Amino acid sequence: MIYLDQAATSFPKPSVVREAVADSFQQYGANPGRGAYAMSLQSSALLWQTRNLLAAYFRAPDPQQIVFTNNTTQALNMILQGFLQPGDHVLYSSYEHNAVWRPLMAMTDKGVLAEPFFPQADGSIDWQDLEQKVKPQTKLLVCLQASNVSGAIFPIAELTAWAHAQGICILVDAAQSAGYLPFSLLDIPVDFFAFPGHKGLYGPMGTGGFYVNPAQPLQPLLYGGTGSFSMQAEQPAVMPDHLESGTFNVPGIAGLHAALQWRQGQEEAILSHVQQLTQQFLKGVSQIPGIHCFGPAIDIPRAPVVSIVLEKIAVAKAAMLLEEKYQIAVRAGLHCAPLAHRSLGTLQTGTLRFSFGFFNTAAEIDASLAALAHLAKGDA
Numbered sequence: 001m002i003y004l005d006q007a008a009t010s011f012p013k014p015s016v017v018r019e020a021v022a023d024s025f026q027q028y029g030a031n032p033g034r035g036a037y038a039m040s041l042q043s044s045a046l047l048w049q050t051r052n053l054l055a056a057y058f059r060a061p062d063p064q065q066i067v068f069t070n071n072t073t074q075a076l077n078m079i080l081q082g083f084l085q086p087g088d089h090v091l092y093s094s095y096e097h098n099a100v101w102r103p104l105m106a107m108t109d110k111g112v113l114a115e116p117f118f119p120q121a122d123g124s125i126d127w128q129d130l131e132q133k134v135k136p137q138t139k140l141l142v143c144l145q146a147s148n149v150s151g152a153i154f155p156i157a158e159l160t161a162w163a164h165a166q167g168i169c170i171l172v173d174a175a176q177s178a179g180y181l182p183f184s185l186l187d188i189p190v191d192f193f194a195f196p197g198h199k200g201l202y203g204p205m206g207t208g209g210f211y212v213n214p215a216q217p218l219q220p221l222l223y224g225g226t227g228s229f230s231m232q233a234e235q236p237a238v239m240p241d242h243l244e245s246g247t248f249n250v251p252g253i254a255g256l257h258a259a260l261q262w263r264q265g266q267e268e269a270i271l272s273h274v275q276q277l278t279q280q281f282l283k284g285v286s287q288i289p290g291i292h293c294f295g296p297a298i299d300i301p302r303a304p305v306v307s308i309v310l311e312k313i314a315v316a317k318a319a320m321l322l323e324e325k326y327q328i329a330v331r332a333g334l335h336c337a338p339l340a341h342r343s344l345g346t347l348q349t350g351t352l353r354f355s356f357g358f359f360n361t362a363a364e365i366d367a368s369l370a371a372l373a374h375l376a377k378g379d380a
């Protein structure tokens with residue numbers, strides 16, 4: 001099977017990740033922060049080592065401000081629901097995933113005012129339009145770093161400078177960029193940064209997290225056991241306990257820890273291999289008649305995600321044929337991002353999405369292009 005749905009979750013994971021997960025079950029799978037015995041302490045140490053690696057990877061000023069979650073969706077919900085109050089106004093890009101859109105829409109019932117802004121397909125911003133949307137009660141701007149539909153990259157450094165100049169905080173959804181596009185929180189001091197552990201970072205599913213600026217504290221979404229301050233009725237104020245209630249996914253975090261170590265020394269190789277595959281696919285697919293490709297022009301950098309439609313075959317059928325006849329796994333439809341499809345004009349058709357990862361090869365891209373050349377002719 002040629003797996004080209006890396007945007008959903010990366011596959012395969014490095015063998016060291018699989019081994020680290022198995023080790024945690026076999027060697028020290030006790031609950032971290034819950035006991036003073038060696039196995040629990042080992043789990044606790046693993047959490048801190050992983051937090052430190054994540055902070056170093058994203059150049060976060062303080063590892064204590066990194067919070068573990070089970071995925072990006074949970075991170076985004078914790079930020080949005082922990083930060084916004086009734087009466088607040090929030091600006092969100094018209095490319096956001098349902099992991100942002102749905103919580104925002106649910107919060108409008110509780111008095112939050114959510115308003116979209118409309119970047120171009122290449123990711124560029126209409127600054128005048130954005131400026132006109134600002135209100136005295138605008139508290140937050142939400143923008144993904146890269147679209148999970150088109151791969152377009154949005155100008156987060158400029159958006160952050162702009163938002164901060166207006167006294168607005170910024171939340172970045174790095175679901176499709178973490179591990180594929182470098183990000184330094186020291187250089188681009190966004191207030192909230194949500195990331196998956198299981199996509200471009202190559203950790204197991206069930207891992208993710210976020211960074212929160214200490215100057216913008218969040219209300220917890222969950223209250224409960226933290227293994228600390230057990231006598232007190234109130235949720236501990238100290239980070240990260242404040243936002244981390246309940247038992248952690250220790251096996252998953254063990255895998256994420258191994259994945260972060262595995263990248264060290266080969267970061268450049270990972271980023272450039274994935275960019276090369278994306279370019280190879282883009283160049284090839286743009287030469288096949290009967291296929292339309294969305295997003296930025298070919299030579300403009302993008303996340304390793306490419307969406308297409310075929311003139312002669314609906315995207316769902318194309319995905320089915322790719323799997324049945326060519327053993328190629330891709331995703332068809334709206335990719336949980338109807339807003340992005342509305343922006344790209346593909347809400348009715350959906351798109352066929354190809355997304356690439358470190359373990360894909362140039363030969364796999366060639367095989368996919370050959371399969372697409374057949375399908376584009378209407379040949380099943």
Ligand SMILES: Cc1ncc(COP(=O)(O)O)c(C=O)c1O
Binds near residue numbers: 007097148175176196
């Ligand atoms: C842009 C974007 N945001 C959020 C998510 C949700 O991520 P997760 O699957 O880690 O919850 C995704 C998932 O693909 C995504 O592409």
